[in-house]
Amino acid sequence: MLWEMVEMLEIKGANLFRIRAFQKAAQNIENLGEDIAQIAKRGELQSIPGVGKGVAKRIEEILKTGKLKEYEKLKKGFPPGLMQIISVPEVGPKTARLLYDKLGIKSIKDLEKAAKAHKIQSLFGLGAKIEENILHGIEIHQELKKRMLLFEALSAVRPIIEDLKRLPEVRLISEAGSLRRRKETIGDIDILTSSTRPGTIMKAFIHFPEVKEILAKGLTKSSVRLKDGLQVDLRVVKPGSFGAALVYFTGSKSHNIKIRELAKKKKLKVSEYGVFRSKGNKKIAGKTEEEVYKSLGLPWIPPELREDQGEIEAAFKNQLPRLVKLSDIQGDFHVHSNWSDGADSIEDIAKAARAKGYQYIVIADHSQSLKVARGLSLENLKKKIHLIHKLNNNLKGLKVLTGAEVDIKSDGSLDYPDWILSELDVVIAAIHSGFKQSRDQLTTRILKAMGNKYVDIIAHPTGRLMGAREPYEIDFDKIFKQAGLTQIALEINAFPQRLDLNDLNVRRAKKFGVKFTIGTDAHILTQLANIELGVSVARRGWLEKNDLLNTLSLPDLQKWLKKK
């Protein structure tokens, strides 16, 4: 409701600062990672940044009545299609208002008709060019909405950066934007380079073989669409501004705003060119990110934290988390072999894991009920355990841990009897069916599974598949609390479509004392590399080394498993 109010008020032409206040509040509420009703119950609404007396009152009204009078009233006077118009590129609130007042345009369809009939160019302030841009905007506006998975963006950007690095004119180069922050979905790919000769770089970039279409080509900025549809923006700045530009292009937008507000209070000004004194405009930083943050009295902030979710305040107090690193990871907790629906033999997986420098790996095939994934019968599981023990005798430098991804059946019971679970090193429990159960049912179901003393990990706790399946509804607070209490770890599933738990829930769960494991859910050797995605989620969830079981050495992990 707040978001919609923002759009309606923009078109209405309300006070911009009031609108921005709503916007800020809406964004922070969206990123809570906790049920707002719980916060309201504790009477702590105003502890949410950007939520003051006014917004708190509105939230209380919504929670109490399910409605917001102010919103309903606003909406009544609004044609339903009008808000969509500002989602067309080139059309903002002012233009939308003008088009509505003068031409009665109240939907994208109306807009297209009017543009094609050349009615727009006759309006005061608009012209033929704008009319043309609007038509183009309508064309691409559908496509723009699609965001790609982090995994896809990473696979696309790496070869491009490698190509660019080969150019002698390129000095420094980095990914930027939401990709560098490792958000789970990416709109378009941003790359930043520094050079004193941007022209040559631009030219080489737009002629890369992967490029299908050149969207814009300038002196220091070009945009292309690749053959697979991804949009890539490349920007070149002078070496002395690289750090400031990297801060700026990495974002997030709200992080940048807060940084600049902070600067202002210190009589400084931050832009993509550097940090300047307000008086006299003397440049005092810009070459590196460290320099930029330092000039504001802050330590360098890892990109994954730059979401204006308290990282600046934490940095100010020198309380930033020491985020877990990929190199801290000693093993993978969730791998499938060709005993169930995986592609590779346990021996090959073990060798690949050893080559990655791991100390251990958990082979966790599906359980008997999951026929679609060739779940293992009791008989086969016994055989598999035996085989792994034999394999470990001949294997140096890595230990294969016996595991299973055991189905949590719809009544909350497990798909294997206790006696065989007790034989396994690691028991992972997960839901693979009955997603449509009620929130209460699903929550109770998982809690019941957590009541089994052999369970070590709950895998992909919300079951989502980005782009294909919504997360199922569970009472996070109850599950996090129980996980904290029992020390049953929650998985950060690193499969590209899953990333489940997600960053927000990870951060929330940590506050309950929850431990986590990263598992790639790999079904083929190349997917072992996805551990990196899991580490990104962990970092975005503010996790430190100690929060993850994956960082334990083999002996420490074995101690942990015994203790449980």
Add this chain to the structure above:
DNA sequence: GCCGTTTTCGGCCCGACTGTTTTCAGTCG
């Protein structure tokens, strides 16, 4: 409407680009 390492009142990030109304408003990131 929110907020306080200037402030309980008076501010609220910064700059590029575009097109059009020739000096700047609107949009975008």
